[in-house]
Amino acid sequence: MTVSLPLVFVLGFFVWGSIKFLGVRPWIVILIALFGFWLSHTFFAPAIESGTRTGVTLINGSHA
Template sequence: MNVTLPLVLVLGVAAWAVVRFLNIRLWVAVLIGLFGFYLANTFLAPVIDGTTRSGVDVINTTQQK
């Protein structure tokens, strides 16, 4: 059974849970998000993208077995 969720929804729920349960201040969560956008414009973006895709592939192939 496959469930398709938008990534924005998953990240939003994760951010809400972090702010709510780990007592992270909202401005810190916003700062981390902005830093992510900054990293997307650097030379590290292809490395981050490749690593993320590899991790997703590993998880997807593990669940299919």
């Protein structure tokens, strides 16, 4: 059985769990999200995208 969930839903679940069970402050979550958006507009973005794609390929076991 294959279940398809949007990435935003999965990340939201982890954020909710981190705030509720690990005691992470909501302002830290917001700060990390804003830093991620800022980082995506720098010269690091291609390296991050490449690394993410490689990681997904390794986890899925598919070969491009």
